[in-house]
Amino acid sequence: MCGIVGYIGNNNIKKQLLDGLKELEYRGYDSAGFSILKDGEIYSYKAVGKITNLAQKAKDFEIDGEALGIAHTRWATHGKPTEINAHPHFAEFSAVVHNGIIENYQSIKQKLQKEGIEFLSQTDTETIVKLFEYHLKNDSFEAFKQTINELHGAYAILLLTKKEPDTMFFAKMGSPLLIAKNDDEIFFASSDAPVIGKAKEVIYLEDGDYGYIKDKKIHLFRDNKEINLSWTTLPQNKEFAKKEGFRFFMEKEIYEQSSVLQETLMGRIDENGIYFEEIDKDFFEGIRDITICACGTSYHAGMVGSYLIQRNARIKTNVEIGSEFRYKNPILNKDTLFIVISQSGETADTLEALKMAKNAGLKTLAICNVDNSSIVRLANKTLLTRAGIEKGVASTKAFATQVMVLWLLANYLGNKNENNIIMQVSKVCKVNDKLHEKIKRLSKRYLHGHGFFFIGRDVFYPLALEGALKLKEISYLHAEGYPAGEMKHGPIALADPELYTIALLSKNLLFEKTKSNIEELSSRDSTILTISSQEIETTDDFIKINSTNHYMLEFYEMMVITQLLAMEISIRLGNDVDMPRNLAKSVTVE
Numbered sequence: 001m002c003g004i005v006g007y008i009g010n011n012n013i014k015k016q017l018l019d020g021l022k023e024l025e026y027r028g029y030d031s032a033g034f035s036i037l038k039d040g041e042i043y044s045y046k047a048v049g050k051i052t053n054l055a056q057k058a059k060d061f062e063i064d065g066e067a068l069g070i071a072h073t074r075w076a077t078h079g080k081p082t083e084i085n086a087h088p089h090f091a092e093f094s095a096v097v098h099n100g101i102i103e104n105y106q107s108i109k110q111k112l113q114k115e116g117i118e119f120l121s122q123t124d125t126e127t128i129v130k131l132f133e134y135h136l137k138n139d140s141f142e143a144f145k146q147t148i149n150e151l152h153g154a155y156a157i158l159l160l161t162k163k164e165p166d167t168m169f170f171a172k173m174g175s176p177l178l179i180a181k182n183d184d185e186i187f188f189a190s191s192d193a194p195v196i197g198k199a200k201e202v203i204y205l206e207d208g209d210y211g212y213i214k215d216k217k218i219h220l221f222r223d224n225k226e227i228n229l230s231w232t233t234l235p236q237n238k239e240f241a242k243k244e245g246f247r248f249f250m251e252k253e254i255y256e257q258s259s260v261l262q263e264t265l266m267g268r269i270d271e272n273g274i275y276f277e278e279i280d281k282d283f284f285e286g287i288r289d290i291t292i293c294a295c296g297t298s299y300h301a302g303m304v305g306s307y308l309i310q311r312n313a314r315i316k317t318n319v320e321i322g323s324e325f326r327y328k329n330p331i332l333n334k335d336t337l338f339i340v341i342s343q344s345g346e347t348a349d350t351l352e353a354l355k356m357a358k359n360a361g362l363k364t365l366a367i368c369n370v371d372n373s374s375i376v377r378l379a380n381k382t383l384l385t386r387a388g389i390e391k392g393v394a395s396t397k398a399f400a401t402q403v404m405v406l407w408l409l410a411n412y413l414g415n416k417n418e419n420n421i422i423m424q425v426s427k428v429c430k431v432n433d434k435l436h437e438k439i440k441r442l443s444k445r446y447l448h449g450h451g452f453f454f455i456g457r458d459v460f461y462p463l464a465l466e467g468a469l470k471l472k473e474i475s476y477l478h479a480e481g482y483p484a485g486e487m488k489h490g491p492i493a494l495a496d497p498e499l500y501t502i503a504l505l506s507k508n509l510l511f512e513k514t515k516s517n518i519e520e521l522s523s524r525d526s527t528i529l530t531i532s533s534q535e536i537e538t539t540d541d542f543i544k545i546n547s548t549n550h551y552m553l554e555f556y557e558m559m560v561i562t563q564l565l566a567m568e569i570s571i572r573l574g575n576d577v578d579m580p581r582n583l584a585k586s587v588t589v590e
């Protein structure tokens with residue numbers, strides 16, 4: 001995920017910017033850069049890869065005295081991780097760094113291109129600085145205001161221009177940005193981490209805030225009026241700051257799902273259609289069926305994908321576990337599209353399966369979160385999930401975005417338009433404080449017993465598998481996912497009050513059938529927690545979701561609940577939520 005740093009002062013500005021970027025490394029990035037404005041000149045450096053590459057490139061660049069600087073780490077979402085796409089972005093005499101998504105960047109870009117303005121990068125960010133100079137006649141602040149008024153979407157922006165050698169412009173909407181200060185220095189950052197230990201006081205900007213700093217005087221505007229600055233003391237715990245106030249990275253990542261899903265959709269959907277600029281439609285020509293191959297959580301996403309692709313595109317879709325597929329001497333037909341799913345892009349079993357398919361001449365497609373990973377480099381085509389770095393070993397936002405990409409693909413292949421539903425998913429995944437409180441309270445009832453059954457039908461079956469996997473990974477309690485209709489074929493023998501059932505009951509898919517399965521367990525005295533929009537009398541606990549008219553909206557709401565439940569149980573048991581025993585984030589061995 002991208003990060004921003006800004007500095008105004010005279011204490012070794014290059015070092016200040018690079019130190020700040022280093023503190024943001026934990027967020028993940030694939031390129032970095034900075035610009036420094038001093039005596040009317042802008043000096044810029046960018047590099048792909050680690051911040052050490054950037055430091056190396058700028059090693060001979062020395063600058064003393066008072067200056068203004070902006071810096072950025074970029075996690076590629078729109079456009080490859082190249083030096084050209086790295087921030088800052090430039091127009092003729094200005095530079096900008098930006099976090100967030102400019103949703104209407106294509107229409108702005110087209111308008112500017114018609115005026116003869118040329119673009120170098122594939123990013124939405126470049127439109128900001130080009131639009132700024134387009135508007136700039138006499139008054140730079142007016143031009144900056146006009147620019148941000150035209151932007152739709154989310155942004156945290158820092159902008160420098162040679163036309164105003166002592167000024168830095170800033171704006172915030174939907175993406176975090178703070179100003180911090182010391183006696184004689186001013187800092188900007190997208191989170192606390194870069195300024196802890198350097199600054200004493202902070203202002204966390206609010207959505208809609210904008211302004212400029214000229215000669216070190218801060219002018220902050222809210223609702224178009226300049227307001228007084230109200231500083232608060234900066235917290236001093238760095239580890240806490242990296243988690244952005246959340247107790248664990250997993251919790252932060254659960255809360256982030258709503259915003260990363262917007263990134264997954266960016267540029268890929270509007271009311272009329274679905275677009276994958278990474279793939280030409282003819283890539284799918286001649287495909288008769290699909291095999292999806294993955295491990296763990298990614299395999300569960302693949303299972304959801306198989307239901308969606310079969311239902312919406314009517315293409316036969318088979319799902320394989322990487323470690324099994326490799327050794328079963330699989331029949332590989334050239335008219336099968338082979339899809340691999342992986343958060344890390346490095347999972348050995350998935351990678352080997354991909355090699356086999358590719359060597360057999362199948363078309364291969366990776367759905368992956370990490371650009372330039374081994375799987376991405378090997379596959380013919382890639383759809384990036386754009387979840388940002390995932391630190392919690394128990395995967396959450398990666399799963400949410402994998403399912404989203406598969407859903408888009410299912411509709412793309414089947415020419416289906418569920419776009420207005422898809423666009424509601426981000427809202428559905430926003431964690432509601434009251435609900436989280438309820439789950440926290442409820443979790444204390446589920447700390448013992450001899451195991452958990454997660455049950456569901458259709459796409460709620462792989463969600464049940466995923467809910468059970470989350471719980472066992474971080475609570476070390478035994479949990480299994482089952483198709484609800486399968487209980488009577490054996491597992492129900494385990495039912496008793498100490499066997500907890502988490503029932504995923506959709507209103508929109510097989511409601512009556514699933515309800516009967518829940519009742520079968522209830523009459524054997526299993527303790528049941530139902531997650532549904534419909535309360536049924538025969539269960540012990542109930543978590544209510546919104547009553548929506550599409551099963552995938554229910555799916556995403558239930559997904560967040562199962563993740564929070566697993567996490568709260570794990571916290572109560574005193575486990576390390578982010579680094580559970582025996583597990584690694586990236587499984588690069590067989």
Ligand code: M6R
Nearest residue numbers: 296297298342343344347394395
């Ligand atoms: O990086 P990948 O998606 O290929 O990883 C696959 C599994 O190792 C991974 O999903 C694992 O199951 C997670 N710990 C689940 O939370």
